[in-house]
Amino acid sequence: MRLARSGWLYAGGKTNSAVEGAPTVGQMFAEFLIPEVQIHPYPIVMIHGGNQTGSNYTGTPDGREGWAQYFARRGHAVYVVDTVARGRSPHWSDCHGAMAAARAGFAEKRFVAPERFKLWPQAERHTQFPGTGKPGDAAYEAFMASQVPSLADFAKQQELNREAGAALLDRIGPAILLTHSQGGALGWPIADARPHLVKAIVAVEPNGPPVKDVTMVGAPDWFEESDAIKPYGLTHVPLAYDPPLAPGETLSFVQQAQADGPGLMRGWLQAEPARKLANLMSIPVLVLMGEASYHAPYDHITVAYLRQAGVPTTFIRLADKGEHGNGHMLMIEKNSDAIAAIIAEWLATILPDTRGKTQR
Numbered sequence: 001m002r003l004a005r006s007g008w009l010y011a012g013g014k015t016n017s018a019v020e021g022a023p024t025v026g027q028m029f030a031e032f033l034i035p036e037v038q039i040h041p042y043p044i045v046m047i048h049g050g051n052q053t054g055s056n057y058t059g060t061p062d063g064r065e066g067w068a069q070y071f072a073r074r075g076h077a078v079y080v081v082d083t084v085a086r087g088r089s090p091h092w093s094d095c096h097g098a099m100a101a102a103r104a105g106f107a108e109k110r111f112v113a114p115e116r117f118k119l120w121p122q123a124e125r126h127t128q129f130p131g132t133g134k135p136g137d138a139a140y141e142a143f144m145a146s147q148v149p150s151l152a153d154f155a156k157q158q159e160l161n162r163e164a165g166a167a168l169l170d171r172i173g174p175a176i177l178l179t180h181s182q183g184g185a186l187g188w189p190i191a192d193a194r195p196h197l198v199k200a201i202v203a204v205e206p207n208g209p210p211v212k213d214v215t216m217v218g219a220p221d222w223f224e225e226s227d228a229i230k231p232y233g234l235t236h237v238p239l240a241y242d243p244p245l246a247p248g249e250t251l252s253f254v255q256q257a258q259a260d261g262p263g264l265m266r267g268w269l270q271a272e273p274a275r276k277l278a279n280l281m282s283i284p285v286l287v288l289m290g291e292a293s294y295h296a297p298y299d300h301i302t303v304a305y306l307r308q309a310g311v312p313t314t315f316i317r318l319a320d321k322g323e324h325g326n327g328h329m330l331m332i333e334k335n336s337d338a339i340a341a342i343i344a345e346w347l348a349t350i351l352p353d354t355r356g357k358t359q360r
Contacts, residue, residue: 028082
């Protein structure tokens with residue numbers, strides 16, 4: 001891998017003189033790889049998911065290179081972030097608030113070995129996590145060692161990372177956002193704040209489903225829906241809709257009368273006529289979903305919500321591309337390079353490289 005330079009930076013944040021020591025708070029750490037020959041005009045900013053850090057993208061638990069190296073080797077500049085108050089982005093409890101602990105049992109059921117627990121209809125198809133997926137296995141232990149606490153207040157996470165992510169784009173210029181899981185709910189507000197600097201969004205199983213979260217509980221009911229509502233459909237923080245919401249006005253949502261198919265949940269969309277996501281309508285979006293993930297019952301609803309709101313969205317089910325057995329942690333599973341190639345192929349169709357005739 002031939003790099004022109006590599007290093008790190010901090011974006012955003014400010015001094016808080018009200019806290020002892022006057023620390024800088026709200027900043028986002030970004031590690032970067034800049035290839036010697038940049039074939040692609042826009043860097044990729046990689047945003048991790050919940051209880052994770054940017055290490056998800058810089059290697060795999062079984063010792064292979066990660067997506068950061070994959071794309072850098074192919075001519076993309078890459079920025080891998082640790083979101084605010086996570087990993088190498090310092091957490092100050094007096095400013096950021098309480099943390100929620102990472103849970104080994106949760107990670108086993110959702111990420112490592114869902115086939116053993118069968119909490120959603122597709123879970124038994126999972127085959128792609130490296131190693132045995134059991135305690136004592138080297139890949140299992142490496143993954144569990146990477147889990148970290150997250151800010152307990154998810155709305156606060158979205159607010160802090162919108163500001164820090166916007167500051168990062170202001171510094172590096174137009175870019176592609178690649179988000180995963182919880183990071184999906186951070187990517188939409190960043191793009192909403194800087195639509196002219198976001199050339200595409202690759203949303204790898206983004207936080208969902210829209211409007212109401214769901215817990216996987218196993219057969220026969222499978223899905224237990226939250227009572228809480230995401231007031232902006234995809235997020236807890238404001239997104240620009242057209243027509244705009246008047247002061248005190250809220251979006252109107254309606255649940256599907258029936259699921260779109262077996263093994264799928266009944267989702268929520270906007271009541272018609274749907275408002276448009278004004279700042280995201282010019283940004284091409286890819287939603288990518290694994291066959292065996294807990295997202296398999298509902299990522300199609302996220303796609304429907306985006307399309308209803310006027311966002312040009314491509315939906316790729318990995319199984320339709322011949323990649324079977326994937327759970328939620330697509331970037332670290334055994335076929336991670338094949339999945340990265342699918343992303344690269346989509347990007348090439350919408351953002352031709354420097355040898356192409358057009359650039360956005």
